[in-house]
Amino acid sequence: MKDTGTYGLMAEFDNVNDAVIAARRTYGAGYRKIDAYSPFPVEELSEAIGFHKNGVALVCLIGGLLGGTAAFTLQWWIATISYPVNIGGRPLNSWPSFIIVTFEMTILFGGLSAVFGMLALNGLPMPYHPVFNVPQFESVTRDHFFVMIFSSDKNYDATATRRFLEELGPISVSEVPS
Amino acid sequence: MAKPTEVEAGEQKAPVIQPGHTFASITEKVSAIVLRRPIMGGWVLGMFICFIILQWFLFAVCWLFYRGVGVWGVNIPIGWGFAIVNFVWWIGIGHAGTLISAILLLLRQSWRNSINRFAEAMTLFAVACAGMFPLLHLGRPWLFYWLFPYPNTMSYWPNFRSPLVWDVFAVSTYLTISLVFWFVGLIPDLASMRDQTDNRALKFVFAALAMGWRNSVRHWNRYETAYLLLGGLATPLVLSVHTVVSFDFSIGIVPGWHTTIFPPYFVAGAIYSGFAMVLVLAIPIRKFYNIEDFITMRHIENSAMVMLATGWIVAYGYAFEAFMNWYGGDPYESFLRWNRLHGPYSSFYYALLITNLLIPQILWVKKIRNNPIWLFLVSLDVLVGMWLERFIIVIVSLTRDFTNSAYGMYFPTHIDWAILCGTLGFFAACMFLFLRLLPAVSISELKTLLPEAEVTVEHETEVHQ
Numbered sequence: 001m002k003d004t005g006t007y008g009l010m011a012e013f014d015n016v017n018d019a020v021i022a023a024r025r026t027y028g029a030g031y032r033k034i035d036a037y038s039p040f041p042v043e044e045l046s047e048a049i050g051f052h053k054n055g056v057a058l059v060c061l062i063g064g065l066l067g068g069t070a071a072f073t074l075q076w077w078i079a080t081i082s083y084p085v086n087i088g089g090r091p092l093n094s095w096p097s098f099i100i101v102t103f104e105m106t107i108l109f110g111g112l113s114a115v116f117g118m119l120a121l122n123g124l125p126m127p128y129h130p131v132f133n134v135p136q137f138e139s140v141t142r143d144h145f146f147v148m149i150f151s152s153d154k155n156y157d158a159t160a161t162r163r164f165l166e167e168l169g170p171i172s173v174s175e176v177p178s
Numbered sequence: 179m180a181k182p183t184e185v186e187a188g189e190q191k192a193p194v195i196q197p198g199h200t201f202a203s204i205t206e207k208v209s210a211i212v213l214r215r216p217i218m219g220g221w222v223l224g225m226f227i228c229f230i231i232l233q234w235f236l237f238a239v240c241w242l243f244y245r246g247v248g249v250w251g252v253n254i255p256i257g258w259g260f261a262i263v264n265f266v267w268w269i270g271i272g273h274a275g276t277l278i279s280a281i282l283l284l285l286r287q288s289w290r291n292s293i294n295r296f297a298e299a300m301t302l303f304a305v306a307c308a309g310m311f312p313l314l315h316l317g318r319p320w321l322f323y324w325l326f327p328y329p330n331t332m333s334y335w336p337n338f339r340s341p342l343v344w345d346v347f348a349v350s351t352y353l354t355i356s357l358v359f360w361f362v363g364l365i366p367d368l369a370s371m372r373d374q375t376d377n378r379a380l381k382f383v384f385a386a387l388a389m390g391w392r393n394s395v396r397h398w399n400r401y402e403t404a405y406l407l408l409g410g411l412a413t414p415l416v417l418s419v420h421t422v423v424s425f426d427f428s429i430g431i432v433p434g435w436h437t438t439i440f441p442p443y444f445v446a447g448a449i450y451s452g453f454a455m456v457l458v459l460a461i462p463i464r465k466f467y468n469i470e471d472f473i474t475m476r477h478i479e480n481s482a483m484v485m486l487a488t489g490w491i492v493a494y495g496y497a498f499e500a501f502m503n504w505y506g507g508d509p510y511e512s513f514l515r516w517n518r519l520h521g522p523y524s525s526f527y528y529a530l531l532i533t534n535l536l537i538p539q540i541l542w543v544k545k546i547r548n549n550p551i552w553l554f555l556v557s558l559d560v561l562v563g564m565w566l567e568r569f570i571i572v573i574v575s576l577t578r579d580f581t582n583s584a585y586g587m588y589f590p591t592h593i594d595w596a597i598l599c600g601t602l603g604f605f606a607a608c609m610f611l612f613l614r615l616l617p618a619v620s621i622s623e624l625k626t627l628l629p630e631a632e633v634t635v636e637h638e639t640e641v642h643q
Contacts, residue, residue: 125389143201
């Protein structure tokens with residue numbers, strides 16, 4: 001990737017409370033294009049950066065409904081239209097015996113939609129990302145927390161934003177090259 | 179999320195994680211098993227034994243494919259022999275992994291966080307072992323895809339009114355969902371491994387598998403939702419799988435199979451044998467890999483209690499089966515009861531009652547529940563007992579069904595035994611590889627058990643400057 005300047009500024013914290021306070025202040029100061037990074041899921045941190053809802057549940061619901069509908073329709077079509085077998089005059093559309101496969105396919109498609117939907121909404125797989133250029137960022141999978149302000153934010157200013165982040169009491173503030 | 183009280187309640191119960199750990203020490207300790215620990219003699223010996231068993235397995239399977247299913251002990255009237263017995267046994271063992279990862283997740287049992295990873299791996303390998311048997315017994319295994327509905331030149335479709343077709347869907351869904359559940363749980367840990375290793379090749383492999391996971395809280399938020407949804411979907415799934423397996427029997431009219439107690443009793447038996455396998459694996463793993471801090475006596479004792487409880491549901495199943503044989507008044511069912519107690523396989527039935535009902539009762543004693551060696555032995559005993567249960571259900575009913583002229587006996591051949599032992603070797607080899615290649619304990623979920631993971635600042639704290 002060509003060097004087109006800065007991707008953003010990143011502040012490093014060594015405990016979850018400092019990171020949550022910093023994220024809240026950053027949001028409170030009017031920054032909106034921000035992100036935070038933590039070694040394990042922290043609900044308060046995503047609340048703090050203003051990220052409340054995600055679409056994974058909806059994707060899962062749609063996937064599950066499609067899977068179940070498709071499974072039942074396929075069985076009904078096979079039993080009544082494509083391959084009808086008359087067994088002592090019993091009804092061709094013997095729906096109770098189709099419920100199990102319908103159920104299993106609902107679970108299968110719902111589960112796969114949840115997983116692939118989560119990956120797609122997260123933009124993964126993503127082999128390259130600018131944040132990995134910061135050497136300290138390696139500790140995010142171990143024990144450190146990061147708050148990041150992107151340079152695309154309308155309030156972003158190279159010096160003022162850096163001063164703002166330094167006032168939050170981080171261990172370090174790093175520039176993320178893009 | 180962890181409550182600090184859970185860690186402090188050490189007087190009564192062992193803690194879920196030994197005090198004194200930090201985020202960094204958890205990452206270090208778990209990743210070191212894969213990245214820094216030298217390969218030990220015990221691991222090499224274990225892997226070598228598994229390798230020998232796998233060669234035996236390979237021979238047996240090749241012979242089976244070359245000569246056909248006649249090399250097994252199956253013959254009319256016993257068309258279902260070891261293949262179905264082992265299939266049901268293995269798939270039952272897999273159930274504990276999903277129970278731990280999904281049902282205990284929904285019930286917010288945070289102690290599951292340290293044992294879910296290897297229990298899920300156990301599920302995957304056990305379902306893989308189970309899945310081999312239906313394929314091996316097909317006779318023409320290269321036509322396995324006939325099981326699935328696909329448009330074909332024969333203009334033929336599977337019979338969706340058959341429990342055997344339901345089974346195909348239930349088991350393949352179970353395998354797929356278990357695989358993605360396990361892999362989704364692994365993604366953040368693969369990212370941890372990527373950052374922990376200095377080896378460039380390993381870094382590349384872990385980075386590729388982690389798919390660029392960067393611990394963003396937006397990602398975590400969606401991840402948590404997806405994980406919870408998977409838990410919610412896997413919970414009814416795991417209950418349905420053994421239910422459908424039991425339908426293979428209970429939809430049929432063979433005496434001893436045609437009963438409505440089968441679904442709940444099969445599910446309870448599955449969880450019973452599954453927790454036995456969890457203990458058989460957890461007890462040596464925590465000892466040899468020095469992770470007694472993460473898999474504590476609390477986990478061991480809880481698993482033992484689940485075993486005891488599900489063991490009693492199984493006992494209830496036996497009792498009700500016997501009661502209905504008598505109360506139903508059906509002569510074939512009454513004869514089945516007599517045959518189990520006095521017929522040619524009666525010694526197996528008494529062995530079943532001793533191993534599955536009698537011996538596990540020592541788990542009432544707290545001292546035994548806290549003694550890993552005793553628990554290990556009881557778990558092995560339960561695994562044998564649950565295998566015997568499936569043997570009794572399948573074989574005793576088939577050897578004596580409706581007319582005297584159709585009576586027969588079943589004797590497994592050495593190929594039958596080789597394939598059963600071979601799947602055990604396959605399972606153990608997979609576990610050995612898993613322990614060396616991937617983090618056996620969930621690093622990110624373990625961190626949430628620490629008191630430091632709790633956010634203690636009030637929500638209103640200085641949001642505005």
